[in-house]
Amino acid sequence: MIDWCDKCEEMMQPFLDGSLSDDEVAEAEGHLEKCSWCAKRYRFEERLRHFVRVAVSEPMPAELKAKLAALRTPLDA
Amino acid sequence: MSDSAPTAADTRRLAQEARDRVRFEEEALELSDQVYRVARRLAGSREEADDLVQQTYERAFRSWRQYTPGTNLRAWLLRILTNLNIDRGRRQQRTPQTTSLDTNEAGDYFLYNKLESQLPDENPDEERVLERLSQDSIVDALAEVPHDFRDAIVLVDIGEFSYADAAQILDVPIGTVMSRLHRGRRILKKSLADGVAAT
Numbered sequence: 114m115i116d117w118c119d120k121c122e123e124m125m126q127p128f129l130d131g132s133l134s135d136d137e138v139a140e141a142e143g144h145l146e147k148c149s150w151c152a153k154r155y156r157f158e159e160r161l162r163h164f165v166r167v168a169v170s171e172p173m174p175a176e177l178k179a180k181l182a183a184l185r186t187p188l189d190a
Numbered sequence: 191m192s193d194s195a196p197t198a199a200d201t202r203r204l205a206q207e208a209r210d211r212v213r214f215e216e217e218a219l220e221l222s223d224q225v226y227r228v229a230r231r232l233a234g235s236r237e238e239a240d241d242l243v244q245q246t247y248e249r250a251f252r253s254w255r256q257y258t259p260g261t262n263l264r265a266w267l268l269r270i271l272t273n274l275n276i277d278r279g280r281r282q283q284r285t286p287q288t289t290s291l292d293t294n295e296a297g298d299y300f301l302y303n304k305l306e307s308q309l310p311d312e313n314p315d316e317e318r319v320l321e322r323l324s325q326d327s328i329v330d331a332l333a334e335v336p337h338d339f340r341d342a343i344v345l346v347d348i349g350e351f352s353y354a355d356a357a358q359i360l361d362v363p364i365g366t367v368m369s370r371l372h373r374g375r376r377i378l379k380k381s382l383a384d385g386v387a388a389t
Contacts, residue, residue, distance in 0.1 A: 125298045126372050132353075154302045157316040161301075164320060165378075166348050168328040173226035177240050181222055181247045185215050188208075 117144050121151045125158055214254045218247065221264050228349040229271055231332060232341060242278075246271040265355040268345070272359050301379035305386060322386060331381040339374030342367050347375070 124141045127133045133141065145152045196204075226243050233239040249270050250257075257266050305322045306314060332340060345356040346367070353371075357364040 122297050122299050126375060132368070153316050154299050157302050157319060158298065160316060160320050161323075161379075162347060164323065165328055165332070166350075168325040169231055169332055169348060170227050171230050171236075173223050173243075174236075174240065177226070177243060178222060180244055181219060184244070184247050184251055185219075186211060186251060188212070 118148060118151055121145065121148065122154070125155055129155070129158060129162070210259075211254055214257065214259075215251060217263055218250055218254075218267060221267060222247070224264060224349070225267050225271065228268060228344055231344040231348055232272070232275055234333075238278075242271055242274055245274050249274070262355055265351060265359055268349070268351070269359045272341075296376060296380040296383070298376060298379070300376075301383045304383040308386070323382060327382060327385050331378055331385060334381050335374055335377050339370050339377055342370035343374045343378065346371050 121141060121144050124133060124137060128138065128141050145155060222243070225246065226239065229243050229246075230236065230239040233242050246267055250267055257263065302316075302319060305319045308322065309318065311318075332343070335343065341360060342356060345351045345359060346353065349356075351359065353364050353367050356367045356371075360367065362370075
């Protein structure tokens, strides 16, 4: 007996990464249509990935930006 | 004698090279925000990230002729940065790889299940579940992920590099990037789940 929710859990990362085969995508989508429990966890994972990206993004300090610009080769070099 | 006056062809070549260099430097500087965003999470501290980015640009501007125009400049810069980061002896300072072996036991639904179980309402929507996590908890949890796994997460999920570019930057096979990424995300989620449980 296959536990489809367990299988769906295993497929979640490659599914969201777009690295599954067409057959596997069809298999996962078939289960997600019927199983709101798994579908909710997939939606959460998508939102979590976005949140992680935003949460850890720090703007570059202005002083560093100025230092980088100053590293440019002088035009008469 | 080799000190003859430069020919018109020499002058044109030098002028072209100067234009190419200016263009290279401009394009590299335009990417600096994105380079910093990744560097900040590859490095342990803000100071370290600042130094790394500065050294990266110094080296890039020195060796700009090694860059092949038309290829991925952001990945080229990150490759320099990653090598500098390794040179700095970061690997000796970091947590050993064996710290989180038990995280293999936590599947991809583990974090959701844990967060949901702490909410009073039956079957809450996923937005409410996500609200249980704070920005600080994510920053802290990511810093806890062992560096090999974290590097993969930072490049792919935060820097939005392809597997192939991440593999080139880290100098490992694509399959290694994928397995580190998948495992790293699970370690991150396990760490987030443990952090929420502790509050």
